[in-house]
Amino acid sequence: MRDNGFAPTTAPHDILDDTAAVLDQRRRAVRAVASAAADAEDCALLLEALGLKPAEGVTTVPGPRSAD
Numbered sequence: 001m002r003d004n005g006f007a008p009t010t011a012p013h014d015i016l017d018d019t020a021a022v023l024d025q026r027r028r029a030v031r032a033v034a035s036a037a038a039d040a041e042d043c044a045l046l047l048e049a050l051g052l053k054p055a056e057g058v059t060t061v062p063g064p065r066s067a068d
């Protein structure tokens with residue numbers, strides 16, 4: 001493979017250092033990729049290319065409301 005002369009300028013992304021807004025943006029990006037991917041293999045390839053992890057797209061579902 002030919003060297004293009006470019007070097008990485010940032011370290012790999014560590015989700016532990018992110019603010020709530022960045023985590024929300026990454027969650028939404030994972031979900032957008034998943035909804036637009038042709039199949040699971042395509043989704044995995046796109047997420048890897050973007051430096052995202054499937055687990056970042058998981059959201060918690062609130063429990064049922066109480067009948068107070």
